[in-house]
Amino acid sequence: MGRSPCCDKVGLKKGPWTPEEDQKLLAYIEEHGHGSWRALPSKAGLQRCGKSCRIRWTNYLRPDIKRGKFSLQEEQTIIQLHALLGNRWSAIATHLPKRTDNEIKNYWNTHLKKRLTKMGIDPVTHKPKNDTLLSSDGQSKTAANLSHMAQWESARLEAEARLVRESKLRSHLTTSSSSNNKPSSDVVSAALPPTIPSSRSSSSSIDVLKAWTNGGWLKSNEGNNNNNNSGGGGIGDLESPTSTLSFSENNAPPPLTIMAGGGGGGIIEGHNGNNVKEEGKVYDSLHELTMSAMEGTSWGSSHQHHDVIVGDGHVDDDDDDPMVGEEGFTNLLLNAAAQSDDRSLSEEGGGDGASGGSGDGDGDGNGSDFYEDNKNYWNSILNLVNSSPSDSPMF
DNA sequence: AACCAAGCCAACCGCGCCCCG
DNA sequence: ACGGGGCGCGGTTGGCTTGGT
Numbered sequence: 412m413g414r415s416p417c418c419d420k421v422g423l424k425k426g427p428w429t430p431e432e433d434q435k436l437l438a439y440i441e442e443h444g445h446g447s448w449r450a451l452p453s454k455a456g457l458q459r460c461g462k463s464c465r466i467r468w469t470n471y472l473r474p475d476i477k478r479g480k481f482s483l484q485e486e487q488t489i490i491q492l493h494a495l496l497g498n499r500w501s502a503i504a505t506h507l508p509k510r511t512d513n514e515i516k517n518y519w520n521t522h523l524k525k526r527l528t529k530m531g532i533d534p535v536t537h538k539p540k541n542d543t544l545l546s547s548d549g550q551s552k553t554a555a556n557l558s559h560m561a562q563w564e565s566a567r568l569e570a571e572a573r574l575v576r577e578s579k580l581r582s583h584l585t586t587s588s589s590s591n592n593k594p595s596s597d598v599v600s601a602a603l604p605p606t607i608p609s610s611r612s613s614s615s616s617i618d619v620l621k622a623w624t625n626g627g628w629l630k631s632n633e634g635n636n637n638n639n640n641s642g643g644g645g646i647g648d649l650e651s652p653t654s655t656l657s658f659s660e661n662n663a664p665p666p667l668t669i670m671a672g673g674g675g676g677g678i679i680e681g682h683n684g685n686n687v688k689e690e691g692k693v694y695d696s697l698h699e700l701t702m703s704a705m706e707g708t709s710w711g712s713s714h715q716h717h718d719v720i721v722g723d724g725h726v727d728d729d730d731d732d733p734m735v736g737e738e739g740f741t742n743l744l745l746n747a748a749a750q751s752d753d754r755s756l757s758e759e760g761g762g763d764g765a766s767g768g769s770g771d772g773d774g775d776g777n778g779s780d781f782y783e784d785n786k787n788y789w790n791s792i793l794n795l796v797n798s799s800p801s802d803s804p805m806f
Numbered sequence: 807a808a809c810c811a812a813g814c815c816a817a818c819c820g821c822g823c824c825c826c827g
Numbered sequence: 828a829c830g831g832g833g834c835g836c837g838g839t840t841g842g843c844t845t846g847g848t
Contacts, residue, residue: 427816427842449833465834466817501836516837517815813845818838825833 424458428467432457436464437472470513477509481518489515490523494537 424432439455445468448461457464470476481489485507492503500512500519507515519534527534 425818447833462819462834463817469835470816498837512836513816520838521814809848811845811847814843816840816842818840820836820838822836823834825831827829827831 422458423452423460423463425463428471432459433467433472436467440468440472470511473511475509476511476514478514481510481522485510486523489519490527490537493519493523493534497535 428436435455435457436451439451443454445451445465448465451457451461451464452459455464459467488507489503492506496502498516500516504510504512504515524534527537531539533539
C-alpha cells in the first residue's frame with residue numbers, strides 16, 4: 412500500500428531555513444517542547460512540515476550540538492564504532508554525545524570513507540581491499556577478524572535490540588498507565604531533555620562489548636596468543652560475553668549468557684530455566700541470530716575471510732591469533748590519518764589516552780606489537796564507551 | 807578574473823518500526 | 828488482527844563554497 416506523505420506538501424516551504432524560521436522554531440520548542448512534530452508547525456507559525464521541523468531541530472538547532480571540526484579522537488571513535496556497528500549512525504552518535512548522526516554520517520562519507528579507501532582499506536569491512544598487501548605480516552587476517560567481530564556484534568546488536576525493545580515495551584506498559592494518554596514516544600521525550608539523541612540498541616550493545624572485553628575476550632586471547640584455537644581457541648573460545656543490558660529495574664529480565672562455545676558453535680543459556688521461557692521470543696531471535704552469525708550466514712558461508720568457523724564451532728584461522736593486529740590495523744589507519752591531517756593533535760588535547768597505543772613509536776603494529784595492539788584496540792573502544800553516556804537515557 | 811571541478815553539508819526522501827484505536 | 832499515524836533512521840540530493848587552472 413502506498414504510504415501517505417508525512418504532511419500535506421501544498422503550500423509548505425522547503426529548502427534552507429531562514430533565521431526567522433529558526434527563531435520561531437527555537438522559541439516554540441523552548442516554551443512548549445516539541446510535542447507532536449506534526450502539529451508543531453501550525454502552532455509555531457511555520458510553513459513547514461513537521462518532519463522538516465524535527466530534522467532542523469535535531470540536526471541544527473538543538474542547544475547541545477557541538478559544531479565544527481571533528482577531533483582526532485572523535486575520528487577514532489567513529490572509525491572504531493563503525494567497524495563494530497556499521498552504518499548505524501544513530502548508535503554511533505550516541506557515543507559522540509554532541510554530534511548528530513547526520514553530521515557523523517556526512518563526515519564519514521566525505522572524509523573518513525575516502526581516507527580509508529585511499530589507503531586501500533575497504534570502508535565497509537574495514538579490511539584491506541587487497542589482502543596480499545598485508546598478508547605478509549598477518550594484518551589482512553586480523554582485519555578480516557575485525558570484520559568477523561563486526562558481523563558478530565552486528566548480529567548480537569539485532570538480538571539485543573529486540574531484548575531492549577521488549578523491555579521497553581513492558582516498561583512503557585507500566586509507565587504509560589500512569590501517564591495519561593501520551594504516546595509512548597512522548598513519554599520518553601517528556602522524561603528527557605528533548606535534545607538527547609536516542610538509540611534503540613547501541614548502548615546495550617556496547618554494554619555487551621564491555622562485558623566481552625572485560626570478561627574473557629582479551630584473556631582468552633592472552634592464552635592463545637602464540638598458537639591458539641585448538642580445543643577452543645579464538646573466537647570460538649570466547650568467554651561468555653554476558654549481557655549487561657541495563658533494564659529498568661522493575662522489568663529487568665534475567666541475565667542472558669551467550670556462550671560462543673567451543674562445543675556446539677554457541678550456547679545461550681538463561682541463568683535459570685524459566686528465564687528463557689519468559690523471553691521465549693527474544694530467546695529465539697537471539698539464538699537464531701547468534702547461530703546464523705556464527706555458523707555461516709555471515710562467517711562460514713561468506714568465504715570472504717581466511718579463517719573458517721568449523722563445524723564444532725571453533726575458529727580455524729590458520730593458526731593466527733584471531734584478534735591479533737586489529738589495533739595495529741586501526742592505528743595504522745589512524746596514525747596515517749593523523750599524519751596526513753593538517754590538524755595538530757594538541758588542538759583537542761591529543762594524548763588523552765583513549766587511543767591506547769596509537770602513538771607507539773613505529774605504530775605499524777607488526778610482529779610482537781600485535782598482541783599489545785590487540786589489547787589496546789579493545790581497551791580503546793572500552794575507554795571510549797566508558798567515557799560516553801552509555802548509561803543511555805533510553806534505558 | 808572567469809570558469810570548472812571537487813568538496814562539503816543541510817535538508818529531503820522513503821522505508822521500517824512501534825504504538826494506538 | 829489490522830490499518831493508519833507518528834517518528835526515527837539511513838541513503839541521497841542539491842546548492843553553496845573552495846580550490847585549481
